[in-house]
Amino acid sequence: MELNKEGLLHLYKVMSTIRHFEERGIPETGQRGMSASVHSSVGQEAVPAGVCAHLSSEDYIGSTHRGHGHCIAKGVDPKAMMAELFGRASGPNKGKGGSMHIADMTKGMLGTNGVVAASIPLAVGAALTSKIKKLNRVAVAFFGDGAANQGVLHESMNLAAVWQLPVIFCCENNGYAESTPFEYASSVEALSDRAASYDMPGFNVDGMDVFAVYEAAGLAIERARAGDGPSLLECKTYRYYGHTVFDDPLTYRTKEEEDYYKSRDPLKLFREKVLPEGEISQSELDSIDTDCLNLMEEAVEFADSSPMPEVSDLYVDVYSDYPISMMKRGTNMSI
Numbered sequence: 001m002e003l004n005k006e007g008l009l010h011l012y013k014v015m016s017t018i019r020h021f022e023e024r025g026i027p028e029t030g031q032r033g034m035s036a037s038v039h040s041s042v043g044q045e046a047v048p049a050g051v052c053a054h055l056s057s058e059d060y061i062g063s064t065h066r067g068h069g070h071c072i073a074k075g076v077d078p079k080a081m082m083a084e085l086f087g088r089a090s091g092p093n094k095g096k097g098g099s100m101h102i103a104d105m106t107k108g109m110l111g112t113n114g115v116v117a118a119s120i121p122l123a124v125g126a127a128l129t130s131k132i133k134k135l136n137r138v139a140v141a142f143f144g145d146g147a148a149n150q151g152v153l154h155e156s157m158n159l160a161a162v163w164q165l166p167v168i169f170c171c172e173n174n175g176y177a178e179s180t181p182f183e184y185a186s187s188v189e190a191l192s193d194r195a196a197s198y199d200m201p202g203f204n205v206d207g208m209d210v211f212a213v214y215e216a217a218g219l220a221i222e223r224a225r226a227g228d229g230p231s232l233l234e235c236k237t238y239r240y241y242g243h244t245v246f247d248d249p250l251t252y253r254t255k256e257e258e259d260y261y262k263s264r265d266p267l268k269l270f271r272e273k274v275l276p277e278g279e280i281s282q283s284e285l286d287s288i289d290t291d292c293l294n295l296m297e298e299a300v301e302f303a304d305s306s307p308m309p310e311v312s313d314l315y316v317d318v319y320s321d322y323p324i325s326m327m328k329r330g331t332n333m334s335i
């Protein structure tokens, strides 16, 4: 997507949709008894918005436990997502997935994921599929700074580099893994430096600035599409709420630190950059915010008026019958 007026409005709309979805939807989910399983990405909106602006629904993304923003930026319907959070049958995963298992294959969204770092090999596998089948699709693995210290990232980066796969490793470094500060657990100051170990480019980006994310992601994705292999993108960002919204007293960080990042809020930075240029007016951005607010009212109503999944559907879509049908067709396959 070009950053003409339409592109700029798109970036703002994606960030505003994520912000309003979570500000409205997460408390509602808590009131419906599912507080432990939802994680807010408020504060981090610039990363999915800036990255996914370069992707089509054919491309793939793998996501995390903090994945509503990735879903929205990749085009998953927020009303259906709200239904998924509330456990309703009209959700993308028919209400059986919830916040941490939202997948929508029609949008190339491989799933939010409760297993830290599990998005990474999934995206590498999708990139391998694209390369073998010559689909010219790219895959992005979103993951956190905590996930960056899981062994699977390093195995995945190595294989992706050996096979020159069209994959971007996108680390959302929000400074903490639950309550563990990044500095406490990392051997390097900049995770992007680790790219050198796998002979791939490493980008270190201000993840509060959607334009910085957009630019670096554009370079990485262009490389991947051209067949030049993987990149590591580290986006420095911040989550405004606790690890989970409801039960984190946030005793491990200071008010000054929170205020600093909030002063660099991604939607605010966007306004500060774009409004003086005069192409977009304040009222245009305000009306996007109002539309998003209204959409979330509709989403809550839609979710509440949707049915719960049928008990008889408990095992439907849980286990694949793929190997069985393959065997029926006589394929030689050991499982």
Ligand SMILES: Cc1ncc(C[n+]2csc(CCOP(=O)(O)OP(=O)(O)O)c2C)c(N)n1
Binding pocket: 064, 065, 066, 114, 115, 116, 117, 143, 144, 145, 146, 147, 148, 174, 176, 177, 178, 243
């Ligand atoms: C394999 C695995 N180990 C541990 C956990 C428990 N856990 C859930 S989120 C989390 C912290 C992840 O931190 P980070 O990757 O920085 O992501 P963030 O929460 O900051 O977005 C941990 C340890 C888990 N879900 N999966």
Ligand SMILES: [Mg+2]
Binding pocket: 144, 145, 146, 172, 173, 174, 175, 176, 177, 178
């Ligand atoms: Mg983190």
